[in-house]
Structure formats: C-alpha cells, structure tokens
Amino acid sequence: MRKIFFLNQIAYTILLFIIVLSGVTYCQDLINQNLSDSDSFFYRDEMRHFIQVISRYSHLFHPYFIIVPQNGLSLLTSNGEPEGVLISKYLSAIDGVGQEELYFGFLGDDEHTPEIITSNWLGFLNKIRVLGKAVLVTDYCSEPFNIKNSLESNNLQQFISFPAESRELNIIPDNSSVPYRANSENIEKIIHAKNFLYFINPSSFSNTEEMIEALSRTNYDLFIIDAFFSKDEMFTHEDIDHLKEKMNGGKRLVLSYLSIGEAENYRYYWQKEWDINPPPWLEEENPDWSGNYKIRYWDKNWQQIIFGNPDAYLDKILKAGFDGVYLDLIDSFEYFEELQ
Template sequence: MKRLSVMVLAALLVAPVSLQAMEKPRDWIAPPPETVPNHREMWRQVIIELARYAKARKKDFTVLVRGGVELVVKGEREAEWDDVQDPAGVMFEKRHPLGQPFRPYVNAIDGLILDDLYCGADAFAKPLDQAIKDRRDFDKVLAEERARGIQRPPIPEPLGPFSIDPEVEKARAAEYRRQANKVERQRRIIYAVDSLRQAGRRILSLESCKDAKAISAAYRDAARDKVLTYAHAGDERLNRVPGGHPWGENADPIPTLNQARNWLPVLSSEKFGSKSEWVAAMEHSNYDILLVDVAYRGMDGLSFADTLKLKYKNLGSRRPVMAVLSLGKAYDSRWYWKPEWRTGEPPFLFAPDPDVPGSWVVNMEDAQWKEMLGKTLAGIIGAGFDGVVLDDVDTYLWFEELMPLR
C-alpha cells in the first residue's frame, strides 16, 4: 500500500490540473513530444495581438481575460517543454525563467477575472495578501530544500494506517490527488494575481455562492482584498439584471476600470422577450460596469445606439460597457455558425464539449479562427464598446492533456 501511495504521488507531481472531461477527436494519437507546440505561448500571442489591435484602434480600450492563470507566469509545463525542445540545454541561458511573469502578456491586458475566488472549493479562507505571502515563503523553503536534494511532496503524504480493502485505498488516493490539485491550482492563482497586481492590473472575481450569507461574505472579503466582485446565488445563469441596489452603489462617473466598485455580467439574453427589453433592463441599472453579450440571443448584434444607452447608469453618470468574446470555443448558437459545420469542418472545430452542448473547442493555430476573432473584435469596437472580456481562455489545458510531454 505504501508503494501505491508513492506511485500516486509521483503521478501527481507531473499531472496537469484537469479541466472537465472532454471527448478526444476520433482516432486521436498523441504526437511525439518533440513536435508538441507550446499551447500557452500560442494562446498568449493571440491575446497580445488582439489587445494591441484594439488599443491601436481605441487607446483607452480595456482588455480583460477570464481565467488562463497559467498564461501569466512561466510554470513547470513550459519549463518541461523547453527541455524537450532543447535537451542539450544549448539555449538554456535564453530561456524565460521559471516562475517569472511574461511581461508582453501582462502589459497587453488590463486585468484578470477569476471564478469563485471566495465561494469556490479552491477559496483561500484567508486574506489574499496573506495567502500570497504564505505561498511565497513556503516556495522559498521548498527551493532551499531542492538545492539540498530534498524533494518534498505538494502536501504531506499519508503514512498510514493503510487498509487491506483496495476500495478504501483508492478513495484515499483520490482524496490525496484532489487535495494536491487544489494546492496546485491555488499556487497558480497566487502567482498570477501577485504578478498582475504588482504590474497595476485589476483583479475581478465572479462568485457562485450557496446562499445570501455567503454572498455577503464574498463581497466583504473582496473589498478587503481590493478585488472587484460580482456574487450571485449558485443557480443563477448570469441572464438577468438583479433587483435592488448593487453592492457599493454610487452616483460617481466611472472613467476607467480602476474607479469601479461593482460590476454586472449579463452573459445570456434568453430570458428577455426582445432585444429592446434586454437593453432597457440593463440601461436602468446602477452598476459601475456592464459586461454583456454582443448579440441578443447570439444572433442580433447590439448597435452603436444600443451600446450608447448602456453607457449611463440609471442615476445618469457615465460607466464603461464591455463585451464578452469567446477565445477558445465556438458555439452553434452564434451568428457566425453555418449549418454544414461539424467537428473538423472547418478545421478549427477541434472537438465538441459534451458538458456544454453546442460548443466546440477550437484550434488556436487555425488562421480562419483567428481571422474570425479579429473581425468580431473589430465589430465590438465599432459598436462603441469600451472594452472586451476574452472568455473560454483556458482550453489550452485540454490540449496539454491530449499531448503529454513524457
């Protein structure tokens, strides 16, 4: 049993943080490790290109990214990729250092949106500054130990007593893996948040909480941590404009993201009977920032006049209005979808996501998909939006699972 535990631990040290299970393409065969691309860098470059284009068109245009924390700081996967590409270490001195932020990426974006920073299973249960300090201090200890040849596991390894029942040991191993993955996810979040905050970027969170008490606690903790938060009940689908007063409601004009004290994402318009009803509901709110879909029910795009209506709170003061743009997935409910499309046709439709019917993970290398992203972003700017949130970003993790490096 001890041997099983050690084997599980060894797997954990190299295993990526998993996304929800997704279907592999039919007859999929993983490519040789030396031919695997650096998916994180590929995603980074697309985001940088989109951000630079947007800011060239409109200097004060805001670009936020939802998720994708591994894009901010170089992690072990990219260090391993370097070793595979350069096993002799010829280019070692030119490699980007492990644990250091990618400055071109950090400079290109204005902030990061995290899901369930306070209400999720990976919540830190302590002030964010303290979590960052604790993690940094602990990693220094680990680095000193590694320099002496000591390899500590991510969390203490169970030492017994062990059961003769295989099912009990399987459950123990599964719980160990769950806890180790949680620690690793928290570590990635901490390094991304710390690097972005040091660069003056804004951190936002989107909280799905179990009840009103948890919602209030999330807002309170977020205010302490200077995180701009929207918290809602767990069964809400971000398809409505809540009644009552927003948390931190104010009559101030909001010229930039940094002045905002609250925000509202309305990512679906299915509940509204018409586009005008949808626009009116958002128009008559007092949130400091609105994040909206660019099209009513995915088909009828918001016009410049529609966007202009949303730029003023019900109290009359100016606020930014941002659009959401899916980076890593395509949807058959969107205006661009063609009836004849299916997996592999066109080539950017890499694989369906069974957890979100009607959605496909896309191949970010595909020129046609990148062209579609660029055209959509151009339309967003033309419609008068003040910024964009790039969504469905962390699909690179799925490609990494498909293409192991060892």
C-alpha cells in the same frame, strides 16, 4: 466627460483599406506567425500571443480599448506558477484579469472553493493587482450569507466582484440599483470600478428594448454583456451608449463577452456544413456545454473569424462602441496540453 477615440464608420473603412493595401495586412502578419502543431508545441505561448495580437489590433481603432482575459492565470508567468516571473509583454496587452470561483463555486454553487485552490490563485492575482491591473472575480453563490462573504472577501483583496446566482449568468440581482459599493462616480478606467454585473444570457427578455431598459435601471460601474441579443441581432452603438449611463447619472464601462478558445454553434459565424464536415481547426464538443466546441485557436482561419475584417467578431464589437472585451475560454490551452 470621457473622450471616445472610437473611429466612425467611414474612418474605420478607410483604415481597413489602407491596411489591406500595405502588402500583407498588419493583422495577417500577426496571424501568420503560427507554429507547427507538434508534440513540442507550447499551447500557452500561442494563447498569450493570440491575446496580445487582439490587444494590438484593437488599439489600432480604439487606443483605450480594454482587454480582460478570464481564467488561465498560468499565462501570467514564465513557469505557470504564482512565484514565476511575470511576462511583461502579456501584462502590457491586458488591463486586468477575470477569475471565476475564487471563493465559491469550484466544487459547486454555494460551496467554498478549497483553500489550496484559492491560495494558489491569490498568488497570481495579488501580484498583478499591485501592478495596477484590475481583478474581476465571479463567485457562484446565491445564499445571502455566501454572497456577503464573497463581496467582503474580495473587497479585502481590493478585487472587483460579482456573486452570480446562476451559472447561466442570466440574472440581474434584485438590489441592482444599490449594488455593493454603489457610487455615482464616472468610471474612466476599469481599475476605478467598484462593482460589476456579468450578464450574458438575455433569454428572460423578449426583445432588446426590455433588456436595455432593465440594465439601465442599475448602478453598476461595469457591465459584461454579450454583444448579441440573439444569433443575428447585435446591440447597436446607440444601445451601448445608453448602457454607459448609470441610473444615478454616473458613467459606466461596458465590455463585450468574447469566447476565443471555443467556437459556439449558436453564433452568426457558424456554418451549417460544419455539423457534418467540420473545418480542420474545429475539435470535439465540450461535454459540459452543449454547442461549444474546442478549437485550434492558433489556426489563422479561426483567428480571421475573431478579428481582421469587417465581418469578424472583434471588429463588430469595436464598431458597436463597446469599451472593451472580456475574453473567455483562454484556458483551452489546458485541453491540448492534456492530450500530449
């Protein structure tokens, strides 16, 4: 039986109180290590730092909390290239990486990713896989032949994969009771998972009960879901505990999706006045995703929305009993580098 080290509500409150009393809080010490925003500002260093801080903060409350950043593979090495030196502090802060479009989807759904792109990414992914880190691949394909190709190609690399039939990540595949490499094992660590489901858009369900029931009828080893069913309705600790049971009786891991590189105007933290008078750290809207905004992720005001107080996003995720977080938009450093 997996031991859960998650603090209960009372212990959580006491720990936060102790941290706050200790002069400047631990999380504030970390947040305030900001560099000036200048032409020489190395944006990828600050994203690495942000993820490392998230990891350290999470482990105050849950020593085995799982941290998986998606995309942004160039953060792994000192020069941003596959042959570069791996950055040990960053690697120590994460339990694996997620990568979209490794074999399908870079040019469009059900289209093969160009070999030169796949080869470059494999240069990073294989290096960290041999170090015992999990690699989660999401390919975008719905044709049966392409799904089979994606699953088998990733399995050959010892990667954990999910062929997503929609970019909206709103589909539970029909074969969910018998996913690729289905098993009844208890999954204690992410590296032990043999398959996963990436499902963060619950719009096809009318309420949380329907969604929880549908997910519970599957045998995936790992879920990546949104922590919220709707803007103001978050899944409860009881919901998450229920989702940790595979239909065949085994235990699975449940990670929460968390965007740290863009702000989303459909989240609980969004303030209406930002539509007219945005804070200094809020940048332009992402042209590809309505309601998503580039942000100066190194700004302490944004980081305080993400962690460090009971109303912060990560703190809510921790209290809800998730096993970890799946960090998205970490590659937003590329946006700022391109502006230079």
